[in-house]
Structures are given as C-alpha cells and as structure tokens.
Amino acid sequence: MNTAYSDRILKTPKSFIREILKVTEVKDIISFAGGLPNPISFPQDTLQESMNRIVNEEGAKPFQYSTTEGLRPLREYIAERYEKQQNLKVSADDILITTGSQQGLDLMGKVLVNKGDAILIEKPGYLGAIQSFSLYEPEFIQINLNENGLDTDQLEQELKKQQVKLIYTVPNFQNPTGLTYSKENRKKIADILSDYPAILIEDDPYGNLSFDGEIYPYITDGKLLNGVLFGSFSKIITPGMRIGWICTKNRELMSHLVTAKQASDLHTNIFSQYLINDYLRQNDIDIHISKIRSLYKEQCGAMLNAIDRYFPKNVRVTRPKGGMFLWVTLPDGKSTMELFYKALEKNVSFVPGNPFYVQGESFSTMRLNYTNSSKEMIEEGIKRLAGVML
Amino acid sequence: MNTAYSDRILKTPKSFIREILKVTEVKDIISFAGGLPNPISFPQDTLQESMNRIVNEEGAKPFQYSTTEGLRPLREYIAERYEKQQNLKVSADDILITTGSQQGLDLMGKVLVNKGDAILIEKPGYLGAIQSFSLYEPEFIQINLNENGLDTDQLEQELKKQQVKLIYTVPNFQNPTGLTYSKENRKKIADILSDYPAILIEDDPYGNLSFDGEIYPYITDGKLLNGVLFGSFSKIITPGMRIGWICTKNRELMSHLVTAKQASDLHTNIFSQYLINDYLRQNDIDIHISKIRSLYKEQCGAMLNAIDRYFPKNVRVTRPKGGMFLWVTLPDGKSTMELFYKALEKNVSFVPGNPFYVQGESFSTMRLNYTNSSKEMIEEGIKRLAGVML
Known part of the structure; x- marks a missing residue:
C-alpha cells in the first residue's frame, strides 16, 4: 500500500550536516564539520551535585507532569539575567521554556506561517532554521550578510515588496559565518522594522x-512586542538536556506559542529544568562561561593563525x-563540495556552504568549527585542508 | 502593529484540561480531573542510583548533542521488550525516541497530513491527539467506541466514503473511557484495514x-508497514523526563519522521535516555510495574464501589x-458542564466530556481519574459528586 506523505x-x-556526521564518525578524522560545544563546557561534577540535591529535596515534582510554560524559578532566573x-x-511571564x-x-x-508566507533569513543562514521553517511551506527570501551585519537596503526593499511574516537573525557570532x-x-534594522508588522527573531545561542x-545590545532592545529572543543553555551548560527558551512581551503571541508547545510535547523535561535551575542558583555561571570563552578564543586564534600560514592568499x-x-x-569557481571529498580522503571534514543557502547556490564557501578540536588537531587539519586546496 | 497568526x-x-487544572490548583480540592500517574510509580531512589552511575561512567556523552533517532541501547531494549x-x-532501527x-x-x-485530509479518531477520543492533529488542519471523523472497541461498520463505511490518511486509536484502557x-x-479492524492505505496508530501508554x-495483542500484530505503535515510559517510570517512542517497520515513513523530529527539536534529552536505559538494565521493571498495577486496581475498585453506592442508578x-x-x-439531558461548576463549589473536579469530541457535542459524559487520589479521597469525592448530581 502506498502512503501519501x-x-x-x-x-x-x-x-546535510547529520548526513556528513555519519560519514565522519570514523575514528581519527579531524572534524571541523559539527557544531559541538567542547566537553569542558559541561560542568558535570556540579551538575551531579545539583541532581542529587533536587532528588533529595524536591520529592516527586521533578518526575511528575508539569506546566507547559516551564519551571517558574528557572523562567525568573532567565528574566533577571536579561535585566x-x-x-x-x-518577567517570567515573558519566557516560555522550549525543548532546545x-x-x-x-x-x-506553527503559530505564524501559512503556506506561501514570506520569511526573511540571513544569506548564508542557519540550516536548522531553514529546515524547521520549511515544514510550514513559506517563501524564503535571503538577505545578504556582510561584515557589518544585514544588508539594510535589501532588507527595506524586500519589506516594501511584500508582506513579510517573520525575520530570522543570529546577530551575535552568526551560524555559519561567525559575523556579528x-x-x-x-x-x-530596528528603525526600518518599526514601520512593518513582521516579527523579528533574534536567535542568540x-x-x-x-x-x-x-555583550551586544539586542536589535529590539527590550521593545519585544514584535520581537522575539531565543536563548539556550546548550552552549554554556549542556546541549544534551535540550533546554532553551523563547522570550517575548507580546502576550497574544505567547499564548499561541503555549498552545502550540502543549500540542507538540506537553512540556519540556522538568527534571532537567529543576537541574539547570539548581545549578544556576548554586554556582556562578559567569565564572564557568569565562572558561569556555578563553578556550574558544584560543582555538579560534589557532585556526586563524594556521589559515594565515597554510591557505592560499x-x-x-571571517575573523569572529x-x-x-x-x-x-x-x-570564484572553486567548489567546496569537491574539496569536501578530497579532504575526507585526508581525514578532515567541514561543512560545504550549500545547505546554508535556500537555493543551494553557493559553490565556493564552507563553514569551519573550531570548538571541538585541540590546537594540535586544528593545526594539522588546516594544513591537510590547505594541501587539498592547491 | 497587528500580527497575523x-x-x-x-x-x-x-x-481544556490545562485550563481546568489551573482552576483546581487550589488546595484541598479532590481532583479526578488530571491524568497524573501516582507518584509511587516513580522509582526515585533507583533513578538516583542510575543518575550517579551514568555521570560517573559515561563521561561527557549524556551532556553532549546526540543522534535524532535516540540512544541505540535504549531502542534495542524497547525492541527486545516488544519481542x-x-x-x-x-529492531532498534524500527524505533524513534520522541519527547514523550x-x-x-x-x-x-507533520509527515502525513495535508490540510483537509481525513483522520479517523475514536468517539470519544484523546483530547491531546485532537489538539495536536488540529495544527495540521485535517478533517476529523469520529468513530464510535463501544464495550467491544471500535464500531467496525462505521469504520468500514468511512473508509469507503473517502481517502483516509490516518487512524488514531488507544486500544488498551482508552483515554478517556477506560475501554479495551x-x-x-x-x-x-485488521481485516478491514488490509484493503486501505490508511496508517493506523496504536497509542499504548x-x-x-x-x-x-x-497483555493484549496489537491490532497490527507485527505487520507494521502501515501500522505505527506509540509507547511511553511516562506511566511506568516517570512522565517528567518526556521519553516516549514511535515504532514502525515502514522505513520510508521512519525516514520522514526522523527528518521531522530533527526539525522539531534535534533530538530528545539524551541524559534522560541514558538514565532510563540504565534503570531498565539494572532493575526488573516488571516488579516495579506490578506495584503500580495493584495500586491502580485498588483505586479503581474503590471508585467503582463508591459510584455503585452513591451515584443515582x-x-x-465503564468498568476498566x-x-x-x-x-x-x-x-440524557443532564449537562456535565453544569455539574462541573456545582462540583467545584464542593471542591471536587473532573473533566466534562465535551473536549473529547471533535464537535464538542456531548453534554452528559465525564472522565474520572482514580490514580492520583487515596481511597479515602476517592470515597469522599464520589460522595460529594453524587450530592450535586441529585
């Protein structure tokens, strides 16, 4: 029997990345392909203390069904940190905890996009967003990114040309480019948007x-009626727990988001919400974050340094x-897809640029991740990559 | 600025239930409204042992990003238990771990329903399914439930009348009726369905x-090409961790489900997957389940007994x-919505039948939950309910 999808x-x-990751699960490969945080960013010992504390102190609550909106003390913590x-x-009422x-x-x-609605997204843009929004059959329009940010002329032009429902941005250290x-x-951008009803998402992992x-100011800068902030603990505590959030002061939008969330998975893992909340209350997250920052600064520096020495001029x-x-x-004219297969033979991987473009039209760009390789591996991997570029 | 949703x-x-639960969060209310498992079903102490074991033994893996399909050993456990x-x-390849x-x-x-596609669902049916599928704008058709199960004449008639995409059932101790x-x-049902391409979901929490x-045989009985089983650890270990699964042998369907899952939340909380897997491997889940079964049998018996004594003849x-x-x-003619408000004045709550019907047309039915109240509370609550019925 045939099924109609x-x-x-x-x-x-x-x-595309997941397909690549399958290929690159071989041992001894130097992978610049993934987007994995460095495991030193997981405070495992202190999380273990928090686990035992919440099991000992909170009784059945971390194990029972819970509210769709999320654990209130965690939402309060997030609101206070924004302040x-x-x-x-x-306030906590402006925060909805999400499963990542x-x-x-x-x-x-779910709550905004009808088939054919226009969504603006950066060019190049986060491929997970392209994938996720695709399910709602929008018309994607990509707005060029440059060293300063979004191309505001193009942004204004597209907003004039059609009714735009949603604008998706990653203004800080963008995925895939690292641009800010x-x-x-x-x-x-804020000035331009004030004339249009489009909802602006600032995704800020x-x-x-x-x-x-x-810390950079948000585009919406607190005027969150047509603005939505996304946040996440994935890059500063642990991605395995899938705890993120949406922040908006638009109460009608929030109410629809809660209904959609309820229909999607009832609520986010409440044990992990208790856990992250306890961790945040018992530890100084900024001391922890500063360790991650200096590691990533070193790793990024090592990669740029190796690129300067080995890559053709x-x-x-980009210099994130x-x-x-x-x-x-x-x-121009050099294909990173071709390079990808050559690099694989030398046991190095990266993500070719194509999947970050809605039309898949970029042949000569690629994304490199530096957070999950040692400085030695970075040096060696860049050298090998350079070798197949020539 | 107006937002167009x-x-x-x-x-x-x-x-509706969540709205009710907000009303009934007052202390001292006897609630038969929710669908909460009894906290004795959460093996907290052994879960705590498992937590410490996986943090000590698994290193960074329970904290890192993971695969969309889910933790392989857990999927293997589920497959073996089906066998x-x-x-x-x-096999494990037929299992996709879901966030509940x-x-x-x-x-x-997401993967099956186009706007206007026909979905068959029990009458009355699980309101969470009605809510969730509503987002894909189907045409719902409800098939009557009786003491023996689905009305197969009506089922066949509806299948003949139109192309049906999906059939949603809860064949064991159905929500809301308790019927099997x-x-x-x-x-x-299996005979009838063999002539049609509709996908059958057997949701089995x-x-x-x-x-x-x-243990009752599945309708599809292993022929899972147009059949899908849903399973969950929510009612036998903990709902707070949001670990459920989809099982199907239809590889094309599975591949689309994995893409949809990836777009929806990348993967389910991997820490909790390690945790549940360790718990299942280190303990005899059936000994644990037998404790829940005998408690619920007692509670159900207490409720039926009180109903027999107090409710009008x-x-x-139903006798689950x-x-x-x-x-x-x-x-006929008595409204459970009216009864609901009268009962609330006596500090008892339940769920009126309406939200379990797509058209909301039932005025005289209601769902009672017995798992989360002591025998004394059940006796007292039923007595009070009877008092406002007269």
Whole structure:
C-alpha cells in the first residue's frame, strides 16, 4: 500500500550536516564539520551535585507532569539575567521554556506561517532554521550578510515588496559565518522594522561566548512586542538536556506559542529544568562561561593563525569575535563540495556552504568549527585542508 | 502593529484540561480531573542510583548533542521488550525516541497530513491527539467506541466514503473511557484495514497497566508497514523526563519522521535516555510495574464501589480492566458542564466530556481519574459528586 506523505515533509531538506556526521564518525578524522560545544563546557561534577540535591529535596515534582510554560524559578532566573546583562525589562511571564531553541523555530513556524508566507533569513543562514521553517511551506527570501551585519537596503526593499511574516537573525557570532552585527546596523534594522508588522527573531545561542566578554545590545532592545529572543543553555551548560527558551512581551503571541508547545510535547523535561535551575542558583555561571570563552578564543586564534600560514592568499576568511564558527570563501569557481571529498580522503571534514543557502547556490564557501578540536588537531587539519586546496 | 497568526493555530483548541487544572490548583480540592500517574510509580531512589552511575561512567556523552533517532541501547531494549511481551519482530532501527509520545502525534501530523485530509479518531477520543492533529488542519471523523472497541461498520463505511490518511486509536484502557478493544474487534479492524492505505496508530501508554497483568495483542500484530505503535515510559517510570517512542517497520515513513523530529527539536534529552536505559538494565521493571498495577486496581475498585453506592442508578459507568480513567454517562439531558461548576463549589473536579469530541457535542459524559487520589479521597469525592448530581 502506498502512503501519501504531506507536501510539507516532501519539501523539507534532510540535514546535510547529520548526513556528513555519519560519514565522519570514523575514528581519527579531524572534524571541523559539527557544531559541538567542547566537553569542558559541561560542568558535570556540579551538575551531579545539583541532581542529587533536587532528588533529595524536591520529592516527586521533578518526575511528575508539569506546566507547559516551564519551571517558574528557572523562567525568573532567565528574566533577571536579561535585566542584569541587557537592562531588559522582562518577567517570567515573558519566557516560555522550549525543548532546545530548535523547538522555538518549530513553534514560531506553527503559530505564524501559512503556506506561501514570506520569511526573511540571513544569506548564508542557519540550516536548522531553514529546515524547521520549511515544514510550514513559506517563501524564503535571503538577505545578504556582510561584515557589518544585514544588508539594510535589501532588507527595506524586500519589506516594501511584500508582506513579510517573520525575520530570522543570529546577530551575535552568526551560524555559519561567525559575523556579528555592528551597533549601527542593529539600530538601522530596528528603525526600518518599526514601520512593518513582521516579527523579528533574534536567535542568540552564542551571545555569552564573546571572546572579550562584550555583550551586544539586542536589535529590539527590550521593545519585544514584535520581537522575539531565543536563548539556550546548550552552549554554556549542556546541549544534551535540550533546554532553551523563547522570550517575548507580546502576550497574544505567547499564548499561541503555549498552545502550540502543549500540542507538540506537553512540556519540556522538568527534571532537567529543576537541574539547570539548581545549578544556576548554586554556582556562578559567569565564572564557568569565562572558561569556555578563553578556550574558544584560543582555538579560534589557532585556526586563524594556521589559515594565515597554510591557505592560499586568495582564500577569504571571517575573523569572529566569539561563538563557534568561521567562514571560508574560496576564489570564484572553486567548489567546496569537491574539496569536501578530497579532504575526507585526508581525514578532515567541514561543512560545504550549500545547505546554508535556500537555493543551494553557493559553490565556493564552507563553514569551519573550531570548538571541538585541540590546537594540535586544528593545526594539522588546516594544513591537510590547505594541501587539498592547491 | 497587528500580527497575523497562522490559520492552523487559530483552529487549534486550547487544552481544556490545562485550563481546568489551573482552576483546581487550589488546595484541598479532590481532583479526578488530571491524568497524573501516582507518584509511587516513580522509582526515585533507583533513578538516583542510575543518575550517579551514568555521570560517573559515561563521561561527557549524556551532556553532549546526540543522534535524532535516540540512544541505540535504549531502542534495542524497547525492541527486545516488544519481542518478549508480544512476539513482535522489530529492531532498534524500527524505533524513534520522541519527547514523550505526545511528540509522536505532532510528528505523524507533520509527515502525513495535508490540510483537509481525513483522520479517523475514536468517539470519544484523546483530547491531546485532537489538539495536536488540529495544527495540521485535517478533517476529523469520529468513530464510535463501544464495550467491544471500535464500531467496525462505521469504520468500514468511512473508509469507503473517502481517502483516509490516518487512524488514531488507544486500544488498551482508552483515554478517556477506560475501554479495551476485544480480540475479535482487533482482528476485524485488521481485516478491514488490509484493503486501505490508511496508517493506523496504536497509542499504548497504558498497555502495561492491566489490573490482571494480561497483555493484549496489537491490532497490527507485527505487520507494521502501515501500522505505527506509540509507547511511553511516562506511566511506568516517570512522565517528567518526556521519553516516549514511535515504532514502525515502514522505513520510508521512519525516514520522514526522523527528518521531522530533527526539525522539531534535534533530538530528545539524551541524559534522560541514558538514565532510563540504565534503570531498565539494572532493575526488573516488571516488579516495579506490578506495584503500580495493584495500586491502580485498588483505586479503581474503590471508585467503582463508591459510584455503585452513591451515584443515582440511571448513571452509567465503564468498568476498566486497567489504565487510569473511567467514563461516566449521565441520563440524557443532564449537562456535565453544569455539574462541573456545582462540583467545584464542593471542591471536587473532573473533566466534562465535551473536549473529547471533535464537535464538542456531548453534554452528559465525564472522565474520572482514580490514580492520583487515596481511597479515602476517592470515597469522599464520589460522595460529594453524587450530592450535586441529585
């Protein structure tokens, strides 16, 4: 018997990265392909203390069904941290705990996007967002990213041309490029958007991972009625627990998101919410984060240093101020897909640029991750990559 | 600025039960409304041992990103248990771990349902399924449930009348009625379905909670090409961890489900998957389950006994052989919504039947949960309910 699948799933790309990761699970490969945090960022011992404390002190609650919105003390902590770091006036009621911030994408797609609705996304853009939104059959329009951030002329032009439902951005240490929007660029975007009803998502998994500790202002800067912030503990505590959040002051939007969340998985793992909350209350997360920051700064530096020494001079590379990725552009006409297979033979992997483009039209770009390899592996891997570039 | 929401979210009912639960969070209320497992079903001490063991032995893996499909040893355990309990020939490759079996509903909707596609669901049916599928804008058709199971004449008639995409059932100790399909009914359904391409979901959260330990055969009985089983650890270990699964031997369907899962939340909490797997490997789950079964048997018996003594004779009630709920039908014309508010004044709550019907047309039915109240509370609550019925 033939099964007829939905139009939406037939239009949704499989994750290229996951397919790559399967290939690269071989031992001894130097992988710059994934987006894995370095395991030193998991505070395992203190998490273990927190686990035992919550089992001993909280009784059955971490094991029972719980509220869709999420654990209130954790939502309060997140709201207070926004106030402390960014001077944002938000409360626990503005926070919805999600099963990783990936789920935030799905929920936003669910509550906002009708088939054919226009979504603006960076060019290149986070492929997980392209995949997740694809399920709601939007029309994607990509807006060029440059060293300063979004191309605001193109942004304005596209907003004029059609009704745009949703704009998805990663303003800090963007995935895949590592670029960060300048303060002027953020202001300009905010000015433009004030004339349109489009909802702006600022997805911010890496904001705390700036190498020099600088915290950048959000584009929406607290005016969260048509703005939505995504946050996550994946890059600063653990991704395995899948705890992220959506923050918005738009109560009607929040109410729809809660309904969509309920329909999707009832609520996020409550044991892990108790655990992360206890960890945050009993430890100074900023001391922990500063360790991750300096490790990633060193690793990024090692990669850029090796690139400068080994790569041909006509290869361009971004110089991130934080986060987990950098972005390489080969001279025109050189295909990174071809390079990928050559590199694999030398046991090095990376992600070719194509899946970060809606039309898959980029042949000469690639993403490199530096957080999950030692400096020695970075040196060796870049050297091998250079070898197959020539 | 006005936001235009998606058609799908505007058509999706808010969960009536969650709204009720908010009302009934007052202290001293006797609640038969929720669907909470009894906390004695959470093996907290042994789970704590497992937690410490996996943190000590598994290193960073329970804290890192993981595969979309789920932890392989846990999927192997589930497959082996199907073989042991049901003689089903399934393997780990046929199992996808989900964020609770509620997520299974969302994923099935995502990969199968186009707007307007026909979905058959029991009448009355699980309201979480109605809510979850609503997001994919299907046409719902409800098939009557009776003491033997589904009305197979009506089932066949509806299958003939239109192309049906999906059939959703809870054959064991159904939510909301507590009814169980007879073996003959299951056979008859399987015969009918063999002529149609519709996918059959057998959602089975309660199958292990039969009072006398009997395990019922699945309708699909291992022929899982157009059949899908949902399972869950929520009712036998802990719902707080949100670990459920989808089982099907249809590889094309599975591949689409994995893509949809990836887009939805990348993967389910991997720490909890390690935890549940360790617990299952180090303990005899069936000894644990037998404790839950005998408690629920007692509680159900206490509720039926009190109903027999206190309720008017013209009130009908189902007599479940397992699970967590029973279903009460008042004489025609009596409204359980009206009764609900009267009962609340006496500090007793339940779920009126309406939200279990797609058209909301039932005025005289209600669902009672017996698993989360002591025998004394059950006696007192039923007495008070009877008092407002007269």
